[in-house]
Each structure stands twice: as C-alpha cells, then as structure tokens.
Amino acid sequence: MPRVSHILLLALGVCTAALWFVPAPGDLTAEAWHLFLIFALTIGSVIVGALPILVASILALAATVLTGTLAPEVAYSGFSEGFILLIVAAFLVAQGVVKSGLGRRISLLIIRRFGRSTLGLGYSMLVTDLLIAPAFPSNTARSGVLYPIVAALARDSGSRPDAETRGRVGRYLMMNSMAGLSISSALWFTAMAANPVGARVASGMGITIDFGGWLFASIVPCLTAAVVLPLALYRLIPPTVKKTPEAPAAAARALKEMGAMSRHEWITAAVFVGMVVLWALSSTLGLDKTAVAFAGLGVLMVAGVFSVQDMKGQGDALSTLIWFAVLYTLSAQLDEMGFMTFVGEAMAQPMEGLPWQLVYVLLTVAYVVIHYLFVSQTAQMLALFGVFLKVGIDAGVPGGLMAMQLLFATNYNSAITPQGSSANILFASSGYLKSSEMYRVGGLATAINTLIFLVVGTGWMMLTGASG
C-alpha cells in the first residue's frame, strides 16, 4: 500500500503538471513561472516527507535544465559559490577536529562544567554563540566554529547520527544551535553580513542604524528569545536523555584518562584557532573566508590529522554541496527573474489603507513566511527589505521601527527551512535531524521568534524609542 507521503507527492506532481500550462501570472516570464513550480514541487515533496532533500534537489536540477527553464551553466553555478564551498570545507575541518580528539576534549570540558543536564548543554552552546558573534560577520563561518563542538558534545553524550541514539542528546543540541544562530545573528550589527548592508539600504530612506543603536534595540528581544528558545525546543524536540547528574564526574575522569594533548590535537588546535582568527579578521585583511578554510583543511591533511582515506566516508559533504547548491541556485534565479519582487508586491499591495499597527504586523509576518522561498537570508533582504520598508512607511509605520523589525526578521526567520540560511547547513547535514523534523520544529521556532520580536521587541523599541 502506498504511503500517505507518496499520495501527497502524486497530488503535488499533478498540480504542478496542470499549472505548468497555465499562463504565467502578472508580467512574469514562462521561465520564471516554471522555475517557481519546480522549486515549489521540490520543497513540497520534502515537506510532505516523500523525498529526501538530496533526491528532490537532484531531480529539480535535471528538470530545470532538461525543460530549458535554466541554461545549464546557470543551473550549475551554485556549485562554485564561495560561501557554499566554505560550508563543504568547514564540514571537513569539523571531521578533523572530532577525529583528532580535540573536539572530544573541548566537549568533555563543557560537560564537566555544564553537563548535569542536556538543557544546560544547550544553553552553554547558545551563550558561546552569543558571545563570539560580534566578531563573525559571517554566520556561516560561525557555524563552522560551533558545529564541531556540538558534534563532539553529542557523540560524547552517547548520541550518534543513527536511528537508535540520535534522539538522546544530539538531535536537540543540533536543532538548538541551528535555531540559536537566528538569535545571535540578530543580536549584533556585525554578526551577519546582511545587517550592515540592510542598514545602508535603510539610510537611503533617512533611517540611521549603527552598532550601538542596533544593540540597544536588539538586546531585550534577543535575550528573551535566548532564554525561551532552548526551553521551547526542549519541549518540541525533547532529548530522550535529560538529566545526567553523573556526567560531569564521568567527563572529569575521561579527561584525566585522555592525559595531555596529543600532537594531532595541538596541530588541530593551532589550525582551528588560526582559522577562527583569520575568519574574524577576514574583512579587515581582505582574506577570502573559503580559501582560509581550504588552507586549514590542507594543513590538517598534510599533518595526517585528516587523511585521504578519511575523505572516503565524507559522502555527506557531497550530498550537502549538491542539495544546497541546487536549492540556492533555484531561489537566486527566481529572484533574478523578478519572481520574488512580484510576490512581495502582491503581498504588500492589499495592505494599503489599513491602520499602521496592522500593516506593521502583517508586513512582518509576510516577510517571515516568504522566507520559505529563499535559500539565503541576504538574498531576501536585498530583494524585499526595501519594498516592504517603503510599504510600511507609506502606511504610517514609524520608519525606524519598521526597519529594525524587518532587519531582525531577516535573522530570526533563518530556521524556517533547513536551507533558510547557509549557517544551518552543517547542522542540517549532521545526520541527527530529519528534513521533516527541521521543517516542523524550525517553523515553530520561527513562529516563537516572530512572536517575541513582535511583542517584546516592539514594546521595548516603542517604550525606549530604541529604533530612533
């Protein structure tokens, strides 16, 4: 008997096939319309659980090229995007960090200090993220710092990416850090590349946003979210191992057994610290972050910490490259073809004439929900922030308030889909999370974020005039 998901997939397929021959709405080209249908079918088939994200992406790639919707060189272009290759390199470096034993040592140190409960581990990782974030304008690079530690934490808590043990600790910790990045990126002006770019767009409409002003506006909603989110995820995707009162003592014993740091650990530590420093300074020094990651990987391989033999087992890195490159390209091309602006305008249009408070809420919610279509936070900000901000201001929303809320939303909507941010990908590909779980829990986490920022954030900004 066919599974429900397959029936849903069939229904989606039939709808897509029927809509294929409907004329494109508005001024859209047939290519833009077809690309949207392929993209929607791809995401839809993953959401209903009918196809793994990798398989759906491979079929989407073949379909876009064979139907002539995208030229081959355009369809394949995502594979050479620097920030996507950064994810691949960071993925492999993370394996080296784990394999060298350094990941284990760091995780044991964290467990010794915070390991009484899985929730404690979750909070300790989020605090780490919040503290290092201002130095990392690339949240993708930051995910490359956090991921190996979370992976080692999960492993050393007896949770592996397999059916039996992934639920113990790892699934929760991965989701927690992935969703946590949505908060750490919203907290600091310099914690995400899109933030200063958005500020520049806003300044064109007479709204001034700087490091201090941003932090003053963000700190209350962000800290609220940082308190609430790990707890909420704790209920939504509960770790089956919750209390581990004996873990700190066991970690202390294990650390004693590990003894002094090995040669491989020292090398890995030097490489990892070097990468982190260069990533943090990359804008100042004009260094390419991806090349820094490849340099680190190359040194780990020359030193034998991570070998050509170890590469054999890293097919997941290839899977990640394939599905993310494909989805990113489809989304970027949808934007390029004017589809995103079309949808954004269609959503914003009906709001004319409504009271500004309602417009403010509707625009924010629409901006968050539309992120289902985007495979890059920066791309959405560039495509829609200006349009939405203008509609809000025209409807009477205070400009500073509207701008800050939309820029925060650019960050706090990132976990709505696994591909919603390049900073998600390492966690999404960890093996601890299923696609359908990420859609469900990520969607709920985003709803919680939206609620907090709309209620607490708006209240705080209006009370203090924090949004200028």
Place this chain on the structure above:
Amino acid sequence: MPRVSHILLLALGVCTAALWFVPAPGDLTAEAWHLFLIFALTIGSVIVGALPILVASILALAATVLTGTLAPEVAYSGFSEGFILLIVAAFLVAQGVVKSGLGRRISLLIIRRFGRSTLGLGYSMLVTDLLIAPAFPSNTARSGVLYPIVAALARDSGSRPDAETRGRVGRYLMMNSMAGLSISSALWFTAMAANPVGARVASGMGITIDFGGWLFASIVPCLTAAVVLPLALYRLIPPTVKKTPEAPAAAARALKEMGAMSRHEWITAAVFVGMVVLWALSSTLGLDKTAVAFAGLGVLMVAGVFSVQDMKGQGDALSTLIWFAVLYTLSAQLDEMGFMTFVGEAMAQPMEGLPWQLVYVLLTVAYVVIHYLFVSQTAQMLALFGVFLKVGIDAGVPGGLMAMQLLFATNYNSAITPQGSSANILFASSGYLKSSEMYRVGGLATAINTLIFLVVGTGWMMLTGASG
C-alpha cells in the same frame, strides 16, 4: 628520518619560493607566472609522491586565492563546470549499477566469454570501447559507460581497491581502459569533442578533414596501438592474477545462482540504457549530458537502487570533484592568461630552419609533452593546435600530415597524467591506481602511443596519401 619524497618536495618548494620573486619571463604578467609556479609545484609534489593529488589541489586552491593570484570566483569556477559535474554524476550512477547487481551480471557474462585470462578481459573492454566510440562525441560520457563494467569486472575477479587485492586484476583493467580511451578517441572523427573542432581549425588553413578521411588515416595506427597497448600495460603494471582457466565456468555457475534479473536490476538497466541513448543523441536532441546523468541518478535514488544512505560512503566522488575542479581551473586560467601560447611559441621558435621531417617529429613530441600542463584535451587543442600547425606548414611539413598527427596526438596523449583528460577521472578515482603509478605508466603508455603514431601512422599516411 624524512622520506625521499619529502626532501624532493622541500626542494621543489624552495625553488618555487625563489622563482616567485624572479620577474615573469616574456610578456607574461606576474599573476600568470605565479599561477604557473603554483601549478608546477602542485603537479610536481604529486609526481614525486610527496602529496596525494587531493591534498596538493586543496593547498593549491588556497594558495592561488590567498596570494591574490586568482580572484576567488575565478578560482572556484571549476566546481560548476558541467563536464566536471558529469563525472560526479556518472561516478554515483556507476555505484548504483554495481550495487543493483547489474554490474555483476554484465561482468559475469564478459568473464564467461573472455575470462580465461586477465589479458583477455583487458582486450574485451578495449574492443567494446572501440565499437561504441563513434556514437559518443563525449569521451567523458563514454568513460561513464565503461567504468561501472570495469569496476564490476575487477570486483568479481576478487580484486578490490585495497592494498592487498587491487594488484590482482583491477589495477591493470583500470589502467587499460583509461589508456584505451586515448585510442578509441583517436579512431573516430566523432569519438571526441575536440576532433571536429580541430577539423574546423584546420579547414581555416585549407585542410579538409571529414569522417571517412579521418577513419582511413587513423585505422592503421589505432589498431596497431589497440593490439600493442594492452600487452605493454600487461608488462608495465602486471596483474598478479594472470591465468584464470576456471573463471568462465565459475562465472557460469554464479550467473545460474543469480537467477533472473531482479527489480532493481531491471530499473538500473532501463536507466543505464536510457542514459546511454540520450548521451549518444545529446547533440542531435540538444540535451545537456550532465542533466541527463543527474536525471538518471535521481531515478535510481527514487527507486531505492541507490540511497541517501549509500551516498555517505561516496566521499571519493567529492575528492574527485575537488581535485579535478581545481586542477582544471588552474590549467584553464594559465591558458587564459596567455601562458600556454607563450610556452608553445617558445618551443616552436627554435625549430625554424630545420629540415621539415625533423620539425614534424619535434613538434609532435613537444605537443605531447606539453600536455603535462593541460587538464583538458580540448583546451590544449584550442590553445596550441593552430600555432603548432602553422609552424609545421611554414617549415615545409605537408599540411594534412601535420594536422592529422597533431589531432591524433590530442587524443593519444590523454593518459600522460591522471588529470590529462576528463575521461580518465573515473578510472583515476577508482582507488585501484596510485597517482605515482598513473604518472609512470601513463607516461610510458603515451610514449608508446607517440612512437606508434609517428612510425606506423606517418608511414601509413604517407604511403597511402591518407592525410590528403
């Protein structure tokens, strides 16, 4: 104590560092000169056996970007080249063919017929290649057809890509098919994309080359090479299992045990035949070969022949993508920056005033040897065929003879390095061959090819006037 290869690497590194500050020769830019030094150090470190090709490529990628020799987007561009992604998709499809059992069945059928000796298997694969070649203007796609069969043949002869058993049968068969493609591509006008393009270049100098004329000129040297090469490789890289008189009977028994074709085998057969037909018709139907391969892979994954789980073990496909994309880009950029033309002219210049027979031989040998620098046969043909042909004609070499010899050389030089042709890559990444082995044996195979085409080919063409 340091290994000899490390001392050699150190020496290479010191030379590179010293030459880095020497002004670029001729009209070359500093970037072209630096790129050449990085490329030469990369290839050199692989040839002396100091670094695996993957590690050398990763370091080269980081070095070109961090030194500012190439812009990041240029340095990463190879990752989205369609023909490189075709290799990745074909690699994964091959795993599906093997996993489904279909590869085993085909290989058992071949062993039942030709399996008395390893040499017999080698010849039977080469004959297959020669016969299907005219339908495959992409020798890369053709390698995607042959590779899964050779992989299954090796496996079913008890040879796996590990230290103990790779030498039995697999190492020889992989090298034999890789070098065999250099002959099958030279045999037919339509067996390699560069052949008709080269003919068009030649027609600009008044030399007419068509399907029939090509075959008449090629058939004698190609068949000679097809007889000699498997035997020569049999001595150069001898299989440790040579005679297997009981193999045909064992294969027959195994076939009986396998019984009827399974559902997975039927699906794989349909996908594989479909891909082969679409690849062969791709120019006629205007289909992108890479998209065809991804479509095939997608169908195999939907059908469960090849699963997301199976992808985990396919890190080698990622390694292949990385090293080939990097080396291809470095070589293509060297060409783009005028380095290749510079070297070609520097090699051709001193030949002025020599007797045409000597010029003919020197030009041919130079054209073959310079392929060490190229990571694409077509790129070399486009960069140097015109220059070399003109020098030859100016020196009095009969135009048709010079043109055919250089166009043959474009094909028969392909095995000189593992990356010398995109059609090599599946075999080079099979795990049966070490980089240093491929350089040594591939170099010798290319020398044998060169000798055959210079002596037998030239004799035949001059005797019959086959070159027009």
